[in-house]
Amino acid sequence: MRQLERHRLFLTGGVSVLVTIGAFFPAAAEAEASQTPRYVLCEQRAQAAEVKLGGGDGPLVSVYAASVMAEEEGLRHWRRPSALSLRAALLVHDGWSVVLPKRTDGVDGQEHSGHARDASYAKCIGAGLPSSTEVLCRVGSGEDGRHFAPNASWEQGRLAEFRNTELTHDFALCNLGSIARRWQRRPHLWPSRLRMQLGLRRDEGDTLGVMQLELCRVDRPWMNVSFCSQPLYNFQTLGQELPWVMEDWLEYHLGHFGFEHGEVYDIDGSFAQALEPWARASSWRSTTLTYHRKWPSKLSSSLQEFSKDHPYCTETLAYAHCLTTHRALSSWVALLHAPDEYLHAHKHRERGALQEVVAWLQTDLHPELPFSFFQVNGVSFARGGPGSEETAGAAAGRGSVIAASKLRMPMVYHHTPLIDPENCMCAGPHMCYGEVDRDYRIGVTREVPPMALVVHHYVEMMERNRGRCRTMGKQCSLCTYFRDKDTVR
DSSP, X not given: OOOOEEEEEEEETTEEEEEEESOOOOOOXXXXXXXXXXXXXXXXXXXXXXXXXXXXXXXXXXXXEEEEEOOOTTTSTTSOOOOOEEEEEEEEOSOOEEEOOOOTTOOOOGGGTTOXXXXXXXXXXXXXXXXXXXXXXXXXXXXXXOBOOXXXXXXXXXXXXXXXXXXXEEEEEEEOOHHHHTTTTOGGGOOSEEEEEEEEESSTTSOOEEEEEEEEEOOSOOEEEEEEEEEEOOHHHHHHHOTTHHHHHHIIIIIIIOOOEEEEEESSSTTHHHHHHHHSOOSSXXXXXXXXXXXXXXXXXXXXXXXXXXXXXXXXXXXXXXXXXXXXXXXXXXXOOSTTEEEEOTTOOSTTHHHHHHHHHTTTOOTTSOEEEEEEEEEEEESBOTTOOOOOGGGOOTTHHHHTBOEEOSOBEEEEEEEOTTTOOEEOSSSEEOOTTOSSSSOEEEEOOTTTOEEEEETTOSGGGTTGGGGGSSOOEEOOOOOTTOOBO
16 A cells, blocks of 8 residues: 655644645536536647638637536536537627726725735736627537538527626537537546537627637546636745745645646746646545646737736636636635635544535535535634744744644635536626626625635745735734634624
């Protein structure tokens, strides 16, 4: 029997969790029972999924994420079955600007929001497509699915629009139609690659712009809970001060807490070496990780350039990519932004605790209402306090992020959404957003009691951020346990 490596990560004053690095086997019975195909946009494609609208005179539009699946009864018990459907995240390449989102009270400036002082939190916002845009789709025929007859019929879809001070996102939604219905419960008919055409027309007088989509079949078991990061950057500085920061973060969440998969994005490729052991397939680790190296460069040259000065410029696009993809991979997705955040279940110390918490959260979901996300609260921790161990560089050992910060705020705040990616297409860092002019614009949400699940946010992880906790509205005090009466104040 192979040896298992163990490390102790300190979560709160006097409380520790022993992390065992080995195979965690989450329940996957739901996926194995599913009798419908699932597809995601292929990484290696014969041609780019893009088109110039208006007969070549309009803006360039591309698809940066797409998935096809059916809402099959038995896969997620509170949904009715439906036909196979496409969701494609669209990127309009013109009209980008950089905007610092306003708070709900209209105040600008990240210094009033508890953000780190040494980074820009501005977002890149594009022009988007007009509401009148027509969406059409069709599936290729023939043995390889490459044939599209000139007179082949199109399926009518629709444009899903999201507009606010933080983002402008568009998605194409379309049912695949009769050619795909015969695949239901017939796995031998499922092609390994699904070839489609997606048509966009801005108005009645516009020429139909057609782009080619190539989606790959998902053969891995259905996952229960995964996570996505925000775009990270500058690991050279982070790793020099905290050499084990990524290893600790991933070992805890993937190796111990119960996540089955992670999607980690960066803007500069600096995390490649730290993530390579996790992104590489392993026979002894059941959890997996996908690394999106230089994420903005996969979108457009403009966004890549903006990201040099505004590293979170493409943050909401990363979340849209993750949610669209995991619509065909996972039941739930948490936005676990960065390695200064640790999810913690106070009432569950055992390995795989997240799976038990999520199962409990689902017990009384209404079967007829579209549930969007669970709102998980966060609590900020500051450096110092009794028993803290502040080290840096070569002296910083395992668990140093947590060991250095034993002071916490006396309040919790809305921080991390745990999302159903089928019902939430578009999200910011802390919540899902609803479509423009649609019923159930956001869907049903529910706040999670801090005793059940909470994010420990180590806002002073880096020495240069010492004092940041005081900018978040309350003085950090001695670390204490949560009580059931702790609520958002």
